[in-house]
Amino acid sequence: MTKQRRETIEIEIEDMAQGGFGLGRHNGRPVFVPYTIPGERVVARLLPQGERVLRAEGVRLVEASGDRVYPRCPHFGPGKCWRCQWQHIDYSAQLLLKQDTLTDQLERLGGIREDVVRPVIASPEQWGYNYHMALTAIDGGGFGLPSADGRTIAPVDTCPVLHPDLMALYSQIDLSLPGLRRMKLAIDSDAAAMIVLYLSDEEAPDLETDLDASVNLLLPNNEPVNLIGESHSRYRVHDRVFRVTAGSYYRANARQVPVLVDWVLKLLDLAGDEFVLDAYGGVGVFSAFLAQQAKLVTLVESYPPAATDAEVNLADLDNVDVIEGTAENAFGVLDGEYDAAVVDPSSGLHDDVIAGLRNLNVKRLVYVSGDAAALARDCKRLQRVGYRLRVVQPLDFAPQTYHVDAVALFVQ
Template identity: 30%
Template sequence: MSPRPPQRRGRPAPRQRQARGASVVGRRYEAVVGPVAHGGHCIVRVPTDPTGASEETRVVFARHGIPGERVLLELTEGTEGDRFWRGDVVEVLEASPDRVVPPCPFAGPGRCGGCDFQHVDLGRQRALKAEVVAEQLRRLAGLDLPVTVEAVEGDLPEQLAGLRWRTRQQYVRLPDGRRGLRKHRSREVVVVDDCRIAHPDAREPGPGTVTEQVVGPTSTQSFEVAADGFWQVHPGAPRVLVDTVLGLLQPQPGESVLDLYAGVGLFARFLGEAVGETGRVAAIEGDPTAAGHAETNCPGAEVTAGGVDEVLAASYDGAWDLVVLDPPREGARRPIVEQVVARTPRAVAYVACDPAALARDVAIFAEHGYRLTALRAFDLFPMTHHVECVALLTKSASDLR
């Protein structure tokens, strides 16, 4: 797993775009909420002319609604010439049966921007995420597949209700000593005394090293991780991802495995157990600190610190049996996908935190004869729009010759 900044870390304000006409911010419309879209919002179409003189409509990416609801929508970003606008549902006129009272008092229009779906029943949240994954695969990879987003258990009962799962949390510290989180697409801070998705023992990123325990298929292992480095924030995530990757790949003794964007070696450690002393595991990681921890965490693995594209261009050529690909949010992209397929693995396990990036890369794999033959999706980030997928890409034995 490549180092990624913890979810909900303060992000830069959105880049200011050149205005294309008068601002539409503050306009209100009665509308029916359309389908969910990637990014934690739904699509709503509204007339571009508030007087009704024109039948032209504009897409609004609207937060805080549920498909099918009749709502009052207020625009929050956009000018008259933009291709789309952004908005918030500020009043529900006809509610969906899946609407619930948000368990967090800081969720809602104009409040904390960390959670997208606090107002949605947890089962429907997962159904909405499944729709997004399926739509991205259909639109970007030409695949029409059923998708189910699975719940993931942690160690607290509240986690099954979508709460108290986040083991790392970074707040904004205010001058008066209070703490807060940022509004959606803003640098503005909302004072938050208790984030409802944060684990009671959640820690903030900082200096030093921490130890994480993971129960694998055949053993329990300890992993050294930088306190400010990447580690999955749902307590059930490492185990379910390891079990899924190994279950899909079915590594055999003596096989060779490339672990790309290996992070601190979560997959490499357990893959090493599976292929045994006669097998070979090579882990490539761009962050030197994480790569250093991987060397400690994965005895017997070959660990290289460096950009995946640069390392693959210079080494680890020839045929490899298996590849684990766990890129950052933007995906692997064509140069790396093509270096992977050049090594003719019998199977690739692709771990994706962004369904659009996954779908784009799946389409590139398909150009080279690798087909998506299995897909599992996990709700590792309840109350948010984020979803983690593990895809299996395989090529027929005749194609590998």
């Protein structure tokens, strides 16, 4: 560690960077400081990092922002849990910062200079909104969440963004299993609780519990094994109920999902005679409502249990086909043309997906994103094959964090 890296400096926080860090400058170089807000002046201690950018830890707040509030969680702060990065920021200011961060990512990484980003739609709940959360097992017992250094796990005994019923369940759990890596707690629209255990062992353990919760296991290959009670949860979106097997993906902020569905439909603006592709289709949430406005919907999902969930959830619809397989491989078997498509990738689009969208002559594409940087990079790639970004509607699925989801419309 050099002397410069130990240096204590006073800087002004000019902006908010991707990742939830406040951004200042020292000798012309960017400095990332957690738990700060644009407009604040702080005394910070530089940490050993790379030569191009610097990271620092806050030592003293010199000038506070009017948007600073007292955090609700005792585990929030330096050296503690990093699950939430923005509990110190007023919620209305969080929404503005998320919009600014998304706009900045689109401009810097995607080359988008037009004013296409709409104001962020707030979450129905700012606290207790997570209907499921995964916690990491700690050596010696207990569970925790990642800390800011990305290497250590911070023990937590309470979490104000976790659904209150799950917090009550968590407080009752006393569990120690060989090979236990993680534990996910989930509660569905019927208030039915589930515990999902992630083990490094291939063999399912014998378990008994007096907790009011189902228990499922995910093997190292992500195969779900039902141990106690139900094998799946049920989530309600508008007038439909969706089965979600342990291991299948469903957004944690369940009350915001209907808003997301409505925006996907609004941006696609279907007339009723279209062929629509739902890539990365999951358990069929989008397809269920697309089918009501389209002639035919083709859903593609790579995770076998989720594809099975989709078949069950969409069994009453005769204009939906479910294909089990990766999105990139599916384009090798799809033929004809598709008028519209929805993509909801976890971390950006595969090259073959982008080429396939163009080859199928998809005219309207709705991109659902949970990663602003990936969306921005894919914007540039989609533009190269003839798509233009028309509008981006951000939605807040994760209050008290820097994360922002978005629905983007591309047209040929």
